Amino acid sequence: MESYLVDQEGYYGEFGGAYVPEILHKCVEDLQQAYLPIIGSADFQHEYRALLRDYVGRPSPLYRARRLSERYGTQIWLKREDLNHTGAHKINNTVGQILVARRMGKRRIIAETGAGQHGVATATVCALMDMECIVYMGETDVQRQHINVEKMKMLGATVVPVTSGNKTLKDATNEAIRDWCCHPADTFYIIGSTVGPHPYPDMVARLQSVISEEIKVQLLEQTGRDWPDYLMACVGGGSNAGGTIYHYIDDPRVKIVLAEAGGLGVDSGKTAATIALGQVGILHGARSYVIQSPDGQIEEPYSISAGLDYPGIGPMHANLAARGRARVIPVNDDEAVAAAYELTRLEGIIPALESAHALGALPKMQFRPEDIVVLTVSGRGDKDIETYLNYYKR
């Protein structure tokens, strides 16, 4: 059977690869050669596992949500990435990548961020490891997400506002790549999702795969079997979903459901539903689905959730969708906000707006009472309280 994991050349079916400027070929190739031996080494595993346990707070609980289960007539288990240090799954990846960077002898860390969540997770591990940290962020996002900017500064990072283009994530990404081209020898680029040129999608998925590794153990302990009928997660670039499904990706007993951001509606022109709309193109160094205009310009995506507001999707998930392995459901702003209130009132858990999209897919599903559904709550809602409160005031 053909696997849904990455192949030797860095492709998932027709998606993936490494489309980078000439000057970065060597950097990307060095990383391609280095990442598997490093991640596989006993020394790395020892340090990484200890930090996940003592610094991040893993394993994150697998919580049986009884009232939510009753509402949907099935058994729903929540994988609580919201309880991690810094409030989301992103820290699993930045802890891992900074350990890779150190083992490659790099001293300078760069990153790009949209909502600021990946910037904060990167600045956090740079403080921990005493590494220089430069975060590129579109000027529009700097204004929209000023608390995260303050956090990054307090952590000791330099935040560089990017004023080109629309002054958002796509432009910050271009600027980060430009920086990497100028400092290829001493700089490590920490990418925050399963996107970018090979080996980033695979490296990030492996570093997040601790999520499904834990789900296996926890499900076996609590239900007597180590696999669910359904795995559900939201997708921006695809890292929390990638981690959630990693150890089940080639197991046909497990159905995969991904929620992407519908924004104001897939046909409204204000959406981030990449799979529903996307055409194949190259973005951020990889071949994948991309929201683009008829003449190939990347279009500005929209979602109420800053973390899902990305015009592409990781190549792993593009392939899962193209081959029918995953069902991808667009969830609109209003559906996500309603789902966040529902979880809050039923379980006393305020989810991140991103995670609320995964919850917003529940009413679109038909479950049997005996089904085991595992849904990843990728982050906590503290950063989104104002958006939640203002939503119904308008």
Ligand SMILES: *Cc1c(COP(=O)(O)O)cnc(C)c1O
């Ligand atoms: C960044 C973020 C996401 C989206 O990123 P993925 O790589 O698709 O997981 C989802 N949830 C939260 C809480 C985030 O911060």
